[in-house]
Amino acid sequence: MNDVLSPVREIAPAGHTESDCREQNHKILAARDVMEILSGKWKIQIIAALMFKGNMRFMDLLRTVDGIGAKMLSKELQDLEANRLITRTVLPTKPITVDYAITPYGKTLRSVINTIVNWGINHRKTIMRGGD
Amino acid sequence: MNDVLSPVREIAPAGHTESDCREQNHKILAARDVMEILSGKWKIQIIAALMFKGNMRFMDLLRTVDGIGAKMLSKELQDLEANRLITRTVLPTKPITVDYAITPYGKTLRSVINTIVNWGINHRKTIMRGGD
DNA sequence: GCTATTAGTTTCCTTGAGGAAACCGGTTTC
DNA sequence: GAAACCGGTTTCCTCAAGGAAACTAATAGC
Numbered sequence: 001m002n003d004v005l006s007p008v009r010e011i012a013p014a015g016h017t018e019s020d021c022r023e024q025n026h027k028i029l030a031a032r033d034v035m036e037i038l039s040g041k042w043k044i045q046i047i048a049a050l051m052f053k054g055n056m057r058f059m060d061l062l063r064t065v066d067g068i069g070a071k072m073l074s075k076e077l078q079d080l081e082a083n084r085l086i087t088r089t090v091l092p093t094k095p096i097t098v099d100y101a102i103t104p105y106g107k108t109l110r111s112v113i114n115t116i117v118n119w120g121i122n123h124r125k126t127i128m129r130g131g132d
Numbered sequence: 133m134n135d136v137l138s139p140v141r142e143i144a145p146a147g148h149t150e151s152d153c154r155e156q157n158h159k160i161l162a163a164r165d166v167m168e169i170l171s172g173k174w175k176i177q178i179i180a181a182l183m184f185k186g187n188m189r190f191m192d193l194l195r196t197v198d199g200i201g202a203k204m205l206s207k208e209l210q211d212l213e214a215n216r217l218i219t220r221t222v223l224p225t226k227p228i229t230v231d232y233a234i235t236p237y238g239k240t241l242r243s244v245i246n247t248i249v250n251w252g253i254n255h256r257k258t259i260m261r262g263g264d
Numbered sequence: 265g266c267t268a269t270t271a272g273t274t275t276c277c278t279t280g281a282g283g284a285a286a287c288c289g290g291t292t293t294c
Numbered sequence: 295g296a297a298a299c300c301g302g303t304t305t306c307c308t309c310a311a312g313g314a315a316a317c318t319a320a321t322a323g324c
Contacts (some may be wrong), residue, residue, distance in 0.1 A: 014219070028197075030252030031180045032246065037255075039171070040311075048163045050185040052156040058271050065160070069313060074272060092320060095270045105258075108251070113163065115247040118239070120162030123169075172281075190301050201283060206302060227291055227300045 034112070037083055042068055042076045047106065048113055050086065055101040085109065166244070169215055174200055174208045179238065180245055182218065187233040217241065 038044050042065060047062045050056060056064065062073055077100060080086045086108035089099040142163040170176050174197060181196050182188060188196065194205055209232060212218045217238035 021185075025196075026253075027184055027249045028177050028180045028248045030256065033255060034248045035170075035173075035176050038167075039173075041167075042312095044163045044167050045160050049156075049162045052159055053153075055303090058247040059269090062271095064157075069250045069315095070272065071274085072312065075312095088207075090271095091208075093270090095268090096320070097270065098158075098272090108254075112247050112251050115244050116166045117159045117162045119244050120164075121158070122164040122240075123165060124162065174282095179313085194301095201285095202302065203284090203304085204282065207282095222301095225300090229296095230301065 018059065037085075040076065042072060042082060044113070044116070046073075046076055047102070047109060048117065050100060050102050051107075051110060052112060055099050056096050057099060061100065071130065080106075138154060169217075172208065174204060175212060176245070176248070178205075178208055178212065179217065179234070179241060182234050183242060183245060185240075187231050189229050189231060193232065212238075227246070 038047075045065050045068075046061060049061060053064065058073070058077075061077075062068065062070060065073065068076075077086065077088065081088055084103055086100050087103055089101070091097045091099055170179075177197050177200075178193065181193060185196065190205070190209075193209075194200065194202060195241050197205065200208075209218065210219065213220055216235055219235055221233070223229045223231055
């Protein structure tokens with residue numbers, strides 16, 4: 001009776017082809033992939049720390065990434081290393097030290113991190129202005 | 133004896149001033165803010181769906197966001213609405229329908245989502261090429 | 265011998281994210 | 295009156311994320 005209702009409405013909005021639709025689904029998957037790699041409370045903060053402050057040792061990161069504990073830091077660093085985003089280098093110093101650094105591949109995340117950081121900075125301003 | 137060791141090494145790398153350091157910490161916080169808003173398994177996928185496919189109803193989203201359940205979808209939509217990223221509009225149709233749309237403020241996330249999606253697409257290619 | 269450093273690991277615990285399935289109230293169709 | 299569609303909510307459950315604190319092992323200084 002009412003065909004404005006469209007009980008089995010097409011998922012793609014008007015004017016979108018099926019191939020458009022497939023491409024959009026592909027994008028949604030890509031977004032999910034990235035969030036899986038960067039998910040959790042700490043990964044982005046660790047990457048941002050290494051990216052903005054340069055190489056750091058375990059204890060540096062423990063002090064820089066506010067609130068993280070040794071166990072979590074250790075685990076997150078292993079994850080990031082497994083994803084080839086950072087390297088772990090043991091240095092032959094007397095109290096042994098370990099250097100963590102971003103890989104060239106990890107550096108390709110710079111645009112992602114920068115975009116996120118810029119939006120975040122603006123978001124803070126928006127909230128402060130009374131928005132939200 | 134060995135001053136290369138630097139037991140209480142400065143956190144900022146050589147050449148960085150204290151004000152640099154404060155700015156970098158500010159960036160790390162901004163990154164954390166954004167990840168809090170977008171964290172979880174579904175938020176980015178929901179935003180990406182609305183952004184790339186346009187307004188959708190509850191059932192559209194349930195079908196589009198692969199694997200999500202009604203409870204999670206409902207809760208995530210409430211979160212996104214609370215953060216003023218989407219709007220919820222009840223339409224006076226016969227079987228009641230609800231339209232979800234991205235707000236102008238939510239649209240400012242487009243650059244973030246696009247950057248994430250592009251990196252993700254490239255990441256897939258990298259992995260396919262045998263990398264990892 | 266005692267303490268401090270570095271870089272973790274181990275154990276135990278709590279909280280919350282997320283999922284499956286049933287249910288609900290309203291409306292339309294047959 | 296039964297079945298189906300819409301947009302959820304409620305209940306119950308599990309598993310993983312995350313945290314605190316103790317512990318390890320090696321070395322160095324006092």
